[in-house]
Amino acid sequence: MAAFALSACSTDTPQSVLQPQGEFARKADALWDITFAIAIAVFVVVQGLLLYAIFRYRHKPGREAAQFHGNTRLEIAMTIIPALILLGLAIPTVATVFDLAAEPTGADVIHISVEGRQFWWRYDYTDLDIVTANELHIPTGQPIDLSIEGYDVNHSFWVPRLGGTQDVVPGRTSRLTLEADDPGTYLGQCKEFCGLSHSNMNLRVIAHDPGDFEQWVSDQQEPAAAPSDSLAAEGAELFVNGAADAQFAGGPSCASCHAIEGLDGAVGIIGPNLTHFAARNTFAGAIFQNNESNLRAWLANPPERKPGSQMPNLQLTTGQIDALVAYLQTLE
Amino acid sequence: MATAVAPQQGGLFARPTAKTGWWSWMTTVDHKKIGILYGVTAFFFFIVGGVEALLIRSQLATPNGEVLSPAVYNQLFTMHGLTMIFFVVMPMGTALMNFLLPLMIGARDVAFPRLNAFSYWVFLSAGLFMYSAFLLGGAPDGGWFGYAPLSLDPVTDGMTYYSLGLQIAGIASLAGAINFIVTIINMRAPGMTLMRMPVFVWMTLITSFLLLFAVPVIGVALWELMFDRLFGANFFDPAAGADPLLWQHLFWLFGHPEVYIMILPAMGIVSEVLPAFSRKPLFGYPAIVFSGAAIAFMGWGVWAHHMFAAGLGPVANSAFALSTMFIAVPTGVKIFNWIGTIWGGSVRLTTPFLFSAGFVSMFIIGGLSGVTHSIVPHDAQQTDTYYVVGHLHYVLFGGSIFGLFSGIYYWWPKVFGRLLSEKIGKFHFLLMLVGFNLTFMPFHILGLLGMPRRQYYFPANRGFEVWNLLASIGAFTIAVSILVFLYNVAVSRKKGEAAGADPWDARTLEWMTTSPPPEHNFDAIPVVRHRDDFWYRKYITTPEGESARVFAGGAASDEEQHSSEAASDEPPSSSAEGASDREPNTAGAAPPESSSEERPHAGASAEEQGHGIHLPSPSYFPLLTAAGMPVIGYGFIYSPILLAAGAVMLLVGAFGWVLEPPAEEA
Numbered sequence: 001m002a003a004f005a006l007s008a009c010s011t012d013t014p015q016s017v018l019q020p021q022g023e024f025a026r027k028a029d030a031l032w033d034i035t036f037a038i039a040i041a042v043f044v045v046v047q048g049l050l051l052y053a054i055f056r057y058r059h060k061p062g063r064e065a066a067q068f069h070g071n072t073r074l075e076i077a078m079t080i081i082p083a084l085i086l087l088g089l090a091i092p093t094v095a096t097v098f099d100l101a102a103e104p105t106g107a108d109v110i111h112i113s114v115e116g117r118q119f120w121w122r123y124d125y126t127d128l129d130i131v132t133a134n135e136l137h138i139p140t141g142q143p144i145d146l147s148i149e150g151y152d153v154n155h156s157f158w159v160p161r162l163g164g165t166q167d168v169v170p171g172r173t174s175r176l177t178l179e180a181d182d183p184g185t186y187l188g189q190c191k192e193f194c195g196l197s198h199s200n201m202n203l204r205v206i207a208h209d210p211g212d213f214e215q216w217v218s219d220q221q222e223p224a225a226a227p228s229d230s231l232a233a234e235g236a237e238l239f240v241n242g243a244a245d246a247q248f249a250g251g252p253s254c255a256s257c258h259a260i261e262g263l264d265g266a267v268g269i270i271g272p273n274l275t276h277f278a279a280r281n282t283f284a285g286a287i288f289q290n291n292e293s294n295l296r297a298w299l300a301n302p303p304e305r306k307p308g309s310q311m312p313n314l315q316l317t318t319g320q321i322d323a324l325v326a327y328l329q330t331l332e
Numbered sequence: 333m334a335t336a337v338a339p340q341q342g343g344l345f346a347r348p349t350a351k352t353g354w355w356s357w358m359t360t361v362d363h364k365k366i367g368i369l370y371g372v373t374a375f376f377f378f379i380v381g382g383v384e385a386l387l388i389r390s391q392l393a394t395p396n397g398e399v400l401s402p403a404v405y406n407q408l409f410t411m412h413g414l415t416m417i418f419f420v421v422m423p424m425g426t427a428l429m430n431f432l433l434p435l436m437i438g439a440r441d442v443a444f445p446r447l448n449a450f451s452y453w454v455f456l457s458a459g460l461f462m463y464s465a466f467l468l469g470g471a472p473d474g475g476w477f478g479y480a481p482l483s484l485d486p487v488t489d490g491m492t493y494y495s496l497g498l499q500i501a502g503i504a505s506l507a508g509a510i511n512f513i514v515t516i517i518n519m520r521a522p523g524m525t526l527m528r529m530p531v532f533v534w535m536t537l538i539t540s541f542l543l544l545f546a547v548p549v550i551g552v553a554l555w556e557l558m559f560d561r562l563f564g565a566n567f568f569d570p571a572a573g574a575d576p577l578l579w580q581h582l583f584w585l586f587g588h589p590e591v592y593i594m595i596l597p598a599m600g601i602v603s604e605v606l607p608a609f610s611r612k613p614l615f616g617y618p619a620i621v622f623s624g625a626a627i628a629f630m631g632w633g634v635w636a637h638h639m640f641a642a643g644l645g646p647v648a649n650s651a652f653a654l655s656t657m658f659i660a661v662p663t664g665v666k667i668f669n670w671i672g673t674i675w676g677g678s679v680r681l682t683t684p685f686l687f688s689a690g691f692v693s694m695f696i697i698g699g700l701s702g703v704t705h706s707i708v709p710h711d712a713q714q715t716d717t718y719y720v721v722g723h724l725h726y727v728l729f730g731g732s733i734f735g736l737f738s739g740i741y742y743w744w745p746k747v748f749g750r751l752l753s754e755k756i757g758k759f760h761f762l763l764m765l766v767g768f769n770l771t772f773m774p775f776h777i778l779g780l781l782g783m784p785r786r787q788y789y790f791p792a793n794r795g796f797e798v799w800n801l802l803a804s805i806g807a808f809t810i811a812v813s814i815l816v817f818l819y820n821v822a823v824s825r826k827k828g829e830a831a832g833a834d835p836w837d838a839r840t841l842e843w844m845t846t847s848p849p850p851e852h853n854f855d856a857i858p859v860v861r862h863r864d865d866f867w868y869r870k871y872i873t874t875p876e877g878e879s880a881r882v883f884a885g886g887a888a889s890d891e892e893q894h895s896s897e898a899a900s901d902e903p904p905s906s907s908a909e910g911a912s913d914r915e916p917n918t919a920g921a922a923p924p925e926s927s928s929e930e931r932p933h934a935g936a937s938a939e940e941q942g943h944g945i946h947l948p949s950p951s952y953f954p955l956l957t958a959a960g961m962p963v964i965g966y967g968f969i970y971s972p973i974l975l976a977a978g979a980v981m982l983l984v985g986a987f988g989w990v991l992e993p994p995a996e997e998a
Contacts, residue, residue, distance in 0.1 A: 012793070012794075012795045013781045013782070013794065013795035014782075014793075014794060014795075015781060015782025015783070015794055016780065016781045016782055016795070017710075017713040017714065017780055017781075017782060018780055018781075025713075027709060028709035028710045028712065028713055029710070031707045031709055031710050032704070032707065032710045032713075035703070035704050035707050035710070036704070039700040039701075039703065039704065042700060043696060043697065043700055046667060046668075046671070046696050047693060047696055049671050050670075050671050050674070050689065050692055050693060050696070051693075053671050053674040053675045053679075054674055054679055054681070054689055057610070057674060057675065057676060057677045057678065057679050058678075058679045058680075058681060059678045059679055059680045059681075060678075063678040064678060064878040064879065065610060065611035065612045065676065065677040065678040065878070065879065066612065066676035066677070066877055066878065067612060067613065067873045067877050067878060067879055068612070068613075068615075068676065068877065069613050069614075069615070069616075069617065070615055070616040070617070070618075070619070070669075070672070071615075071616075071672070074672070075616050075619050075665070075668075075669070078664065078665060078668040079661060079664075079665055082660065082661050082664040083658065083661050086657040086658060086660060086661065086703070089657060089703075089706075089707065090653070090654055090657055093650075093653055093706070093707050093708060093709070094650045094653065094654070096708075096709045097646045097649050097650050097653065097708045097709060098646045098650070100646075100709055101645070101646035101649075148643070150570065152481070153479075153481050153482040153485075154479050154481075154482060154576065156641060156716060158716075158784075160713060160782045163713075164709070164712045164713070165641040165712040165713065165715060165716070166641060166643060166712075167639075167641045167642045167643060169576060169577055169642060169643065170481060170570035170576055171570035171573075171574070171575055171576065172575070172577065172643065174642075174643030175643075187782075187794075189784060190784075191641075191715070191716040191717070191784045191785075192479070192641075192716055193474075193475050193479070193482070193716075193785070193786040194482060195406075195482055195485065196402045196403060196406065197402065198786060198787065198788075199402070199787040199788050199789055199790075307401075307402045307403070308402070
């Protein structure tokens with residue numbers, strides 16, 4: 001089955017757990033290979049015995065059933081043999097459990113605080129002073145120490161090819177170590193049912209060569225540039241102050257929930273930090289490609305595009321959407 | 333009928349007297365009628381839960397499915413799980429237990445017949461209560477596992493229905509469990525020592541003890557959830573400083589024993605069916621019994637394997653990995669013993685046998701995939717994916733449902749007096765086996781390819797398409813197989829072959845009485861001298877180890893019986909043997925003066941032979957008491973007036989029950 005699934009496709013199955021691309025996923029996969037081989041062997045033997053017994057002893061004229069009640073030696077053997085097989089599995093399992101639980105040490109270990117929220121992911125690079133969303137950028141070839149924090153309900157952080165799962169439990173902090181061998185984009189998603197848009201809570205890990213990663217870090221640490229043209233400036237104004245003719249006039253604006261470094265008044269903490277929004281490939285739980293048409297559709301009615309979205313329908317006019325999209329696209 | 337004298341009317345209300353028709357079913361306290369009620373109701377919910385599954389599979393047949401909205405999808409997968417667990421597999425097992433338990437141990441009824449009726453009506457109330465939520469603003473939508481704090485979400489009353497409905501269902505389970513335990517401990521026929529009991533009775537006993545201890549655990553959790561939702565308590569609200577992990581621990585401390593509550597009765601069925609059609613005694617009876625008890629015991633120490641991703645730490649994860657691995661040992665023992673039972677037999681490939689063999693075969697797969705969950709680092713990958721959905725369906729569908737169908741085909745002639753068609757039955761089996769594997773084998777692959785559970789759609793370009801389509805085709809194949817079963821039932825009801833008392837040449841006491849059995853079960857309570865007593869009334873074991881028919885209607889002589897007893901491995905001084913010292917305790921049992929009195933009495937009317945046997949009279953009060961519970965449930969949600977009305981119903985029912993005698997005196 002595994003071999004079949006493997007041979008079927010390698011690039012077509014971006015979330016396959018059978019194709020680890022990092023140290024930690026590989027350790028889990030190594031255990032699976034042993035276990036799967038043993039399970040197949042046991043399956044063949046036991047299923048074979050069952051089918052053989054049914055076929056061999058099926059009723060034929062003249063066959064009399066032998067009347068025996070058991071066989072003590074055989075019964076002891078068939079208790080001990082499975083127990084020994086399981087003991088053989090237990091030893092590497094427990095060793096790997098402790099191995100994976102060890103916290104990575106060293107000055108170069110990158111610590112990231114991951115928070116699962118309905119229905120997106122917030123990443124806080126605590127040592128680097130970067131806050132971003134949904135797309136987790138990491139350098140290759142080194143362990144990344146994730147501390148997984150709860151916020152609203154249970155979620156589960158999962159990037160199958162890089163290894164492991166860690167539930168997000170409100171009120172608790174857990175940890176998970178990730179590592180990617182090669183640069184690339186690795187898909188993941190929330191795995192613990194978290195409400196209406198559980199299916200729309202995806203994430204991506206984007207692994208860079210260490211040099212490219214440093215470039216990414218310094219780009220991210222820059223504040224957002226001031227808007228260059230008038231439409232974008234109008235958008236920035238709208239972002240912070242809302243609009244007189246919008247339903248939420250005088251009430252919440254974009255900035256009530258979203259922060260943009262470098263834009264005065266944009267310090268909201270409920271929604272994703274949008275400082276370098278235009279540099280992201282996807283948005284809204286990594287389910288939409290970050291392009292103009294998706295952005296327009298999103299701003300027109302978020303809960304329709306993503307059921308249960310915490311971002312309300314702000315009843316924006318087309319002109320307001322034009323301005324906001326123009327501004328957001330300047331946030332490289 | 334059996335009491336031979338019309339009950340006198342006394343007390344506040346006239347006592348129900350109907351023996352046929354609508355009211356007889358509403359007021360019955362006969363374990364056989366209650367068993368049929370349980371079975372029919374569970375089957376109805378099976379259809380409902382199946383339709384929910386078909387809707388889910390329609391949505392997931394293609395990428396980005398748009399058959400269902402996310403809100404409806406979440407309600408459907410939640411209700412599918414709740415229905416199949418609490419309103420199908422558990423009560424279907426209870427149906428068979430109810431009908432068969434007294435017959436198998438040679439009793440006239442269960443220990444508390446009115447409590448038995450009460451259990452059924454409470455179970456039905458709970459099911460209707462939960463389903464009424466669909467019409468009253470939205471069914472439970474937080475998953476059958478109801479993780480807090482999502483379950484505290486106040487958008488709909490769905491999870492309030494969940495907390496109240498499952499508490500009501502739990503009352504039914506507890507009452508039933510106590511009833512069965514007392515019945516098995518106290519009401520066995522003379523000579524029916526514990527180690528002579530049919531394995532199905534053993535598994536009923538073990539399951540009942542599991543329920544007795546597991547239901548209160550979920551009861552506490554549901555009670556706390558109810559208080560959080562209705563009265564602003566803070567058991568699970570992290571904003572108020574609670575740790576929602578508490579819910580997970582409580583839920584799975586119930587939830588894992590619950591798995592064994594669902595599978596052990598099916599294991600009991602298989603342990604009856606395989607020997608009957610292999611024409612051999614069960615291989616390793618003590619090992620099967622004690623491995624069942626071992627599974628039940630160890631089942632309390634594995635719950636955290638549902639929480640390997642929750643971050644309990646390496647020590648806890650390792651401990652629960654080990655316990656999860658080693659619970660596979662007693663499970664494996666059972667599988668080897670079943671194969672040993674078939675080995676050397678003369679196997680008749682009847683429909684019940686095929687379903688039992690299907691159970692063993694599918695359960696091997698479910699058991700092996702279960703062991704893979706104990707590999708913690710890899711479990712972290714497969715948890716909450718379709719791999720787990722595949723595993724659990726191999727255990728609960730390939731296991732429990734196949735086992736239950738085996739029991740249904742096996743005991744159908746006993747319950748209804750007519751055989752089901754073997755031809756249609758085998759077609760049903762084949763179609764269901766193919767459909768089942770077509771549905772659930774791809775789930776394993778989907779999980780390993782990275783498709784999480786509880787997703788209302790799946791995206792294209794993840795490699796999920798073909799496996800989902802296959803699974804959906806498989807689901808509809810299963811649905812067709814169920815239609816084939818219903819057709820079989822219809823044919824059997826109309827023109828099924830009369831079964832006679834013992835159509836399968838079976839081994840246990842229920843086959844001694846007529847099909848269907850009279851209200852009082854046995855004219856004379858049998859005296860039990862062997863495990864598989866009925867078989868040894870029909871056959872002796874020759875010195876060559878083969879069976880030979882006892883002719884001329886006589887039981888084997890004492891010496892012959894002795895020789896067959898010696899052939900069995902049971903030590904005469906096993907610990908359970910002490911139970912046989914007690915007095916025969918069934919009032920009205922005729923002493924077994926001659927064995928001919930114990931022969932099937934198909935030709936004799938129950939009135940003639942059952943004269944003077946006192947059975948409990950029908951009663952309105954179990955129904956009234958039970959009906960008060962959902963009213964109280966609605967009261968909690970909608971109005972204190974309903975709360976009061978429900979309490980009045982419950983109290984009037986309970987007092988009426990207490991004040992009426994179990995049986996009207998002649």
